[in-house]
Amino acid sequence: MIRILVVDDHAVVRSGLMSLLDGKEGLRVVGEAAEGDEAIARAAELRPDVVLMDLSMPHGKDGLTATKQLKKERPDTSVLILTMHDDEEYLFRAIQAGASGYLLKSAPHEELLTAIRTVARGDAYLYPTATKKLMSEYMEQWRSGEHAGTYESLSEREKEVLAWTAKGYSNKEIAEQLFISVKTVETHKSNLMEKLGLKTRPELVKYALKKGLLQFE
Known part of the structure; x- marks a missing residue:
């Protein structure tokens, strides 16, 4: 059973994600948090396998900072960033912070489930267009x-x-x-x-x- 902590500053988003995930085969939502400091405290209390983390949380600690601290305190917990930011710099900063995955909120529900299961078993997950973009840029830079x-x-x-x-x-x-x-x-x-x-x-x-x-x- 994969234990999940949902972190997002919008209550409606948290509620929607929890309804979507809880009860799916092999998944269990164990808690929620509205900002980074709360997420760190809840992770220590609930010991989730995966933290589903938003990036932009204006009230309290942001997702990147929370991810970095959470990974320092609980290295075995996987963090999957779920965000609206389709931005290369955010992607790299998330990886630097220790996130195991990066997914856009516009992704299909099936992809979210796949991403959660992927990071839960210790692998990394990037949304497909990000992978293609990075590969394309690498090839272009080396060719030029x-x-x-x-x-x-x-x-x-x-x-x-x-x-x-x-x-x-x-x-x-x-x-x-x-x-x-x-x-x-x-x-x-x-x-x-x-x-x-x-x-x-x-x-x-x-x-x-x-x-x-x-x-x-």
């Missing part, structure tokens, strides 16, 4: 030579800065981790992005994912 630089061309320190940056750490936090100055971190970051042909943070995160540099709980 945008990522002409190689990982091996980076210094050991640049590799460390790349990994910490991709995990969401600020320049100051990276400096503290590596015992170097913030200015030095900025220099390493600038150099590594130039070597790899990267221009934006999402590109850096995608590169780190492709290289297997991000290890999540």
